[in-house]
Amino acid sequence: MTPDDPARIEDALARLQGAPGRPFRVRAYAEYHDAACDLTGDHLTPCDVERYLGKGRRLDLVAQFQAHSGNTSGYAAFVRHLVARYGPRTDLLQVTEEANVAGGHGLDGDFPQVHEALVAGVLAAKDEARRRGLARLRVGFNVATTEDGDPFFGVLGRLGGGRRWSEAVDYVGLDCFPDVWDHPVAPDGQPGDLSDAVVESVRWLRRELPAAGLPAGVPVVVAEHGWPTGPGRSPERQAEVLERVIRTLWDRRGDLDVVGYTLFALRDARSAGRDLFDQFGIVRDDYTPKPAFEVYRRLIAGADQAGSGHRGAVQVRQGGDGDGDGALPVPHRAR
Numbered sequence: 001m002t003p004d005d006p007a008r009i010e011d012a013l014a015r016l017q018g019a020p021g022r023p024f025r026v027r028a029y030a031e032y033h034d035a036a037c038d039l040t041g042d043h044l045t046p047c048d049v050e051r052y053l054g055k056g057r058r059l060d061l062v063a064q065f066q067a068h069s070g071n072t073s074g075y076a077a078f079v080r081h082l083v084a085r086y087g088p089r090t091d092l093l094q095v096t097e098e099a100n101v102a103g104g105h106g107l108d109g110d111f112p113q114v115h116e117a118l119v120a121g122v123l124a125a126k127d128e129a130r131r132r133g134l135a136r137l138r139v140g141f142n143v144a145t146t147e148d149g150d151p152f153f154g155v156l157g158r159l160g161g162g163r164r165w166s167e168a169v170d171y172v173g174l175d176c177f178p179d180v181w182d183h184p185v186a187p188d189g190q191p192g193d194l195s196d197a198v199v200e201s202v203r204w205l206r207r208e209l210p211a212a213g214l215p216a217g218v219p220v221v222v223a224e225h226g227w228p229t230g231p232g233r234s235p236e237r238q239a240e241v242l243e244r245v246i247r248t249l250w251d252r253r254g255d256l257d258v259v260g261y262t263l264f265a266l267r268d269a270r271s272a273g274r275d276l277f278d279q280f281g282i283v284r285d286d287y288t289p290k291p292a293f294e295v296y297r298r299l300i301a302g303a304d305q306a307g308s309g310h311r312g313a314v315q316v317r318q319g320g321d322g323d324g325d326g327a328l329p330v331p332h333r334a335r
Contacts (some may be wrong), residue, residue: 001269001285008287010214012266013052015136016293018053018301025091026052027060027262032078034067059090060262063121064097070113076124083137093129094138094173094223095121100143100152115152119159126168142223143174145183145201150208154199157213166214171259173223176201179241180227194241198225202256219259222249226264229279229290231263238282239291246299263296 003111017024028049044061046052053059063079079095087093097120102109111117117142129137143152160166178197186192206216227233227241243261249258268281282292 004046005287006048009266012054012283012287013057015057015144016300018297020287021056024057024249025060026057027062029062029064029097030078030082031064031066032075034069034071034074039236048121053089055199056241058243059086060092061086061093062094062097063097063125065108065111065114065117065121067111070111070117072113072117072120073119076120079121079124080128083134085127086131086136087132087137090137090223092171093125093137095125095139095141098142098144098145098175100150111268115155115159119156122168123164124175125235138170139222140169140173140221142169142175142221143205144175145204148204148207153208153211156209162213169214169218169316170204171219171221172209172214173221173262174201174205175224176222177225177227177243188240194244198222198248199252202258206256217257220259221260221262222258222308223262224264225281227262229278231274235277235290235292239295242282242292243295243299246296250299251305263332 001198013024014020026049029045031043034106038087041177049059059084063075063082065075067075068085079093083090096108096114098112099105099109099118104110108114108117122141124140125137129139135161143150146152176198177183178194178201183197185197190192191280191325202220205220209218225245227238229235229238246261249256249261252258265280265282267283267287268279268285270278271281271284271286273279281290282296283289296324
């Protein structure tokens with residue numbers, strides 16, 4: 001992968017954000033591996049994310065649980081440290097990454113005691129935020145779309161144990177990728193198309209939330225969505241997919257109670273690559289914009305001009321499968 005160019009990342013963020021000072025989120029990842037160095041809070045992706053904050057930009061921070069020992073108490077301490085260090089500059093703190101996905105993908109669901117870590121992390125984050133008076137910080141977790149009756153939610157409900165748990169969860173993130181991997185969709189305008197697929201994904205999550213001991217109306221953030229370019233996948237179609245999905249979520253935001261959308265990803269990992277993960281970006285690996293970049297910039301500006309109170313955001317992510325995600329505005333909800 002081409003090394004990051006912080007100046008060009010900054011330029012891309014500024015163009016998406018639009019007016020200087022417009023509220024905007026930058027998404028970053030911290031991983032807990034059971035090592036003492038984790039407690040420094042410095043092991044973030046990107047490693048120097050604070051350079052992208054300010055000028056209205058705040059953090060959307062993910063605290064991943066990657067501990068082979070299943071050390072939940074250590075993870076809770078790690079989350080508290082993140083709140084202490086980054087909380088004043090953070091809007092959203094996501095506890096774990098796709099903890100409901102197991103099977104050798106390297107996601108948090110592959111690690112022992114992940115359910116216990118998720119509950120302990122959420123409770124620790126909320127307690128630390130309240131103790132420090134961080135009223136802007138919203139605490140939640142995310143899941144990937146699976147099948148009806150996913151036992152993951154019932155386990156969380158049993159471990160959460162009632163009111164303290166339900167009051168600590170401010171939002172739930174949803175990762176959905178229709179027409180990517182094993183999620184094909186019908187042609188646009190037909191039953192089962194992109195719009196229907198994303199709406200059904202949100203409805204699926206709403207059906208599952210009561211089993212987790214959470215109210216069905218808890219705010220939902222589409223934490224990851226994207227559509228890669230590559231062989232058989234044109235940049236023009238990527239722009240169409242992005243606009244169609246975002247407009248669907250925007251138009252249905254009231255009845256679905258979706259309060260935010262995050263795009264995966266800002267930059268390609270390898271624009272010449274043929275793997276699906278190589279070309280998720282809305283800019284190429286040399287930072288040349290694809291058509292989707294301008295579409296996304298326009299949609300963010302339009303949401304702001306609509307006077308919705310929404311907040312724009314973008315993730316900056318180094319290495320692996322791309323160095324950035326983008327997120328459409330998210331309003332705060334008092335809960």
